[in-house]
Amino acid sequence: MNRVRIVTIALGIGAASGGPALDLSPTTQILMENGSPYYVPATATVVSGAPVRWNNPTPTHHTVTHNDCVKDAHLCLFNSGTVAPGSHFTVSGLPAGRYPYHCSIHPIMRGQLVVTDDLSTPSQL
Template sequence: MKAMCRLNNVGRVGTAILVGFFSLGVVPAPATPPLFQITIESGSPYFLPASATVTAGAPIRWDNPTASYHTATHDGCIMGGPCMFDSGSVVPNGSYTLPGLPPGRYPYHCTLHPIMRGVLIVVDQPATPSQT
């Protein structure tokens, strides 16, 4: 009598599958122009620089080192025009960053202190980056 004893080894189930996450998060995009920084001051001219020429798409950040709340509010927000940005109250030692604006001229003010006024002049990004 022959007894057949078979061992069925169903091993090797562990085929490692590596799922790459390379496609998540790295989106080729045009280089973002460098951040433009504006300082809020308690005295004139209040926004430094008060008249700022900024490249289209460049992030713009207002820093508030003063002891008071301030806003950076596009004039359009209170004049029935398109409201392109409004920081809301920026706390002392806080800041507000605007991701970027299309080309144009954007007068703005502080809603808490209407005497505080500034203007952003947003210009097209140069076709070829200048190297100086």
């Protein structure tokens, strides 16, 4: 979890602005919901190194658990533990790849995080 190289660059770009209304925040935000699709967006694409933040605005506890955590602790790349109502969970520094995840409290809740090294790929589209 120490790949901060690209994060630093992204933050530099964001801080250089200071202009109004333009959100240049490098943090991708994912909303938890109690109804389908449960994680919004259900599939989020981020550039490797950029932080991803799951927000829980619901009155219910949830988790953000990489599916591989169920198979083998060594394959488990992120597991939030319980995220309380009004709280959030942030992860960054994941290597490029496709990471399906779920809520361990409500297994019907499923999402996917795609981390890419391709800087031209727009996020959250």
